[in-house]
Amino acid sequence: MIERLKWHHFVGLLGLAIVVAGTWIGLFVAPAERHMGDVMRIMYVHVPSAWSALLCFTFVFVAAVASLWTSRKRWDAYMTGGIEVGCVLTALLLVQGSIWARATWGVWWDWDVRLTTSLVMLLLFCGVLALRSFIEEANRRATWSAIAAIVAFVDVPLVYFCVRWWRSLHQIQSSPETVNSAMVLPLRLNAVAFLLIAIWMIAIRARIELARLQAEDAPEPEPLAIEER
Amino acid sequence: MSNESRSRKVLAIVAVLIAGGALTFLAMGGIGENLVYYWSPSELKEAGEGARGATVRLGGLVAPGSIERGDDGLALRFAVTDGTETVAVTASTVPPAMFREGIGVVLEGELAGDGTFHTERLMVKHDNEYRAPEEEDGRSMEDLVKSLQLENG
Amino acid sequence: MSDAVMPEGVIAGGWSYVIAAYSVTAIGLSVYIWSLVSRSRKPGDES
Amino acid sequence: MSTLHPGAAPATTTAATSGAPAPDDPAARSTTSFFATMLTQTLIVLRKDLLLEWRSRSRLVSVVLFGVVTLLLFSFAVGPDVRALREGTAGFLVLALLLSSTLGLAESFRLEQEQDAVEGLLLLPIEPVALFYGKALGNTIFLSLLAPILIPVALVLYSVEPAWSDFLRLFGLWLLTAAGLSAPGTLYSAMTSQLRSQDVLLPLLLFPLVVPVLLGAVKALDLVLTGDAMGQLGSWTIMLLAFNLIYWSLCGIVFPRAIEAS
Numbered sequence: 195m196i197e198r199l200k201w202h203h204f205v206g207l208l209g210l211a212i213v214v215a216g217t218w219i220g221l222f223v224a225p226a227e228r229h230m231g232d233v234m235r236i237m238y239v240h241v242p243s244a245w246s247a248l249l250c251f252t253f254v255f256v257a258a259v260a261s262l263w264t265s266r267k268r269w270d271a272y273m274t275g276g277i278e279v280g281c282v283l284t285a286l287l288l289v290q291g292s293i294w295a296r297a298t299w300g301v302w303w304d305w306d307v308r309l310t311t312s313l314v315m316l317l318l319f320c321g322v323l324a325l326r327s328f329i330e331e332a333n334r335r336a337t338w339s340a341i342a343a344i345v346a347f348v349d350v351p352l353v354y355f356c357v358r359w360w361r362s363l364h365q366i367q368s369s370p371e372t373v374n375s376a377m378v379l380p381l382r383l384n385a386v387a388f389l390l391i392a393i394w395m396i397a398i399r400a401r402i403e404l405a406r407l408q409a410e411d412a413p414e415p416e417p418l419a420i421e422e423r
Numbered sequence: 424m425s426n427e428s429r430s431r432k433v434l435a436i437v438a439v440l441i442a443g444g445a446l447t448f449l450a451m452g453g454i455g456e457n458l459v460y461y462w463s464p465s466e467l468k469e470a471g472e473g474a475r476g477a478t479v480r481l482g483g484l485v486a487p488g489s490i491e492r493g494d495d496g497l498a499l500r501f502a503v504t505d506g507t508e509t510v511a512v513t514a515s516t517v518p519p520a521m522f523r524e525g526i527g528v529v530l531e532g533e534l535a536g537d538g539t540f541h542t543e544r545l546m547v548k549h550d551n552e553y554r555a556p557e558e559e560d561g562r563s564m565e566d567l568v569k570s571l572q573l574e575n576g
Numbered sequence: 577m578s579d580a581v582m583p584e585g586v587i588a589g590g591w592s593y594v595i596a597a598y599s600v601t602a603i604g605l606s607v608y609i610w611s612l613v614s615r616s617r618k619p620g621d622e623s
Numbered sequence: 624m625s626t627l628h629p630g631a632a633p634a635t636t637t638a639a640t641s642g643a644p645a646p647d648d649p650a651a652r653s654t655t656s657f658f659a660t661m662l663t664q665t666l667i668v669l670r671k672d673l674l675l676e677w678r679s680r681s682r683l684v685s686v687v688l689f690g691v692v693t694l695l696l697f698s699f700a701v702g703p704d705v706r707a708l709r710e711g712t713a714g715f716l717v718l719a720l721l722l723s724s725t726l727g728l729a730e731s732f733r734l735e736q737e738q739d740a741v742e743g744l745l746l747l748p749i750e751p752v753a754l755f756y757g758k759a760l761g762n763t764i765f766l767s768l769l770a771p772i773l774i775p776v777a778l779v780l781y782s783v784e785p786a787w788s789d790f791l792r793l794f795g796l797w798l799l800t801a802a803g804l805s806a807p808g809t810l811y812s813a814m815t816s817q818l819r820s821q822d823v824l825l826p827l828l829l830f831p832l833v834v835p836v837l838l839g840a841v842k843a844l845d846l847v848l849t850g851d852a853m854g855q856l857g858s859w860t861i862m863l864l865a866f867n868l869i870y871w872s873l874c875g876i877v878f879p880r881a882i883e884a885s
Contacts, residue, residue, distance in 0.1 A: 325814070
């Protein structure tokens with residue numbers, strides 16, 4: 195199924211084009227912030243990273259439930275892709291946030307709810323990847339990693355809503371009303387671009403995983419000589 | 424469908440409802456007001472003696488006109504307010520560049536016997552307003568206090 | 577409370593932070609995409 | 624491979640996910656009696672585990688010893704600073720419980736693995752859900768048994784003297800913490816007990832997941848030990864309780880699928 199789809203490369207190229215435009219506008223066209231100055235430009239990658247990471251993990255949840263329900267390899271592969279891309283984005287998110295925090299808050303890190311739940315989210319999903327790598331039997335790996343992913347997903351709504359539910363150092367979500375209109379455009383462009391790039395990466399990763407799962411399944415491994423050129 | 428598999432479904436649905444209910448309660452139950460990451464000046468005053476001697480976090484706005492720098496350039500005195508109560512603060516740390524009057528701060532430190540709060544970890548709390556330099560900040564002190572999420576809702 | 581009266585409270589020279597954050601993001605994403613491409617070249621290999 | 628598979632449970636119909644109709648059971652039970660059976664089976668599993676535990680007792684003793692050693696190590700790590708030790712007592716206690724719990728939890732399915740004790744379970748038509756709740760309750764009780772030793776040892780080592788009336792609260796909070804660790808711990812130990820790298824995987828999966836429980840437990844215990852200026856104890860306890868509900872229900876839903884695949 196996945197093999198026939200080449201759409202993801204268009205999605206990826208489109209994402210790359212938009213991210214170049216969005217970043218250019220964000221860095222050189224949009225105004226500096228009144229108090230944060232140029233540091234605030236980190237927002238144009240930080241917020242898109244956060245959105246796309248959360249969407250990745252939401253997709254992981256859907257894929258994990260589907261994988262448990264249907265026991266199809268395709269969902270297992272999509273889930274793996276989602277987890278890996280989500281982890282990469284979350285790791286980037288934490289580093290960008292830390293740099294921004296040093297400039298504005300004055301500290302690299304603080305055990306505030308937003309930061310803690312985000313770090314926990316990264317560790318939880320890395321744990322799922324680790325679990326996968328240790329299980330050899332395919333069915334069991336699919337089931338158990340789906341279960342671990344579903345359990346890990348409990349943290350995802352917490353990451354998003356915690357700043358509204360509890361007092362934190364991290365500011366709550368901004369909205370177009372709280373952001374200067376000239377800053378909204380690069381933010382939106384980069385958000386769309388990050389999402390497209392994330393979809394692209396998930397699709398590539400899922401294809402790799404699916405190929406691996408099918409190779410695992412093959413009754414007799416093909417002679418290696420064919421592939422070595 | 425046999426009774427047993429239906430019973431299993433009922434059990435699963437009940438479990439999902441319990442989990443969802445617990446999560447909703449965490450969100451809406453208002454326990455967030457009590458599990459605070461930092462205390463407002465009012466809460467700190469309310470705690471009185473109980474807050475003495477322990478490391479606590481204090482959050483609020485830097486009161487306008489309260490910033491004084493010591494001669495050595497390190498000791499910093501200011502007041503933190505939430506609109507109703509004000510706590511005097513001494514800080515033995517270099518504040519971040521965004522430190523100014525009317526900005527939110529979160530301080531980690533101790534309440535001394537004379538009612539001043541001493542901190543060595545001063546963090547600036549920015550709200551979710553992002554404005555260009557030429558834009559005027561039309562917000563009143565009350566609006567700024569509101570942005571500190573001192574009352575949850 | 578206008579900016580003219582309060583010269584402090586504004587971060588000056590924040591570009592180094594911006595450059596750091598953007599390069600980390602760019603390098604991180606590029607390395608990951610590169611790893612994806614190199615992994616998809618030889619299917620069946622251990623990730 | 625499928626040592627843990629409960630014999631009578633139809634493999635395709637699991638409460639959580641599958642929509643496949645089960646073969647019609649002539650002796651189909653009503654929903655009420657189904658729950659009654661479930662409860663009975665949970666108690667059977669629990670009783671069996673506790674009995675086995677009591678017969679050997681060696682696991683309990685070694686885990687308690689491990690906890691005490693951990694508490695001792697914390698006091699070396701912090702140094703002879705009595706004030707720092709006193710302030711950290713709640714955290715050290717919870718960490719000692721957490722570290723001991725991985726030892727205890729890792730063992731909870733090993734008995735079934737190594738000996739053929741699972742035969743006993745296979746002969747009974749045990750529901751997977753009942754197996755989970757029985758095991759999880761057993762682990763909770765097991766971890767609660769550490770409290771009478773670890774709490775007094777910590778109080779003596781770190782020179783904290785709470786009022787006598789506080790001991791009941793301390794134990795109650797310990798029970799909630801143990802329960803919060805046991806539900807996800809039982810689920811993950813069922814999975815990892817069959818893998819080579821259980822020692823690495825169980826903490827790797829469990830520790831990040833139980834961060835809310837640990838946080839609530841440390842805060843609540845600290846408030847009991849050092850005084851509750853703001854009246855926050857109730858809220859932290861409620862948070863602990865809420866995460867217990869989430870873990871106990873969620874893990875119960877997915878557990879049948881987990882052992883089905885084993």
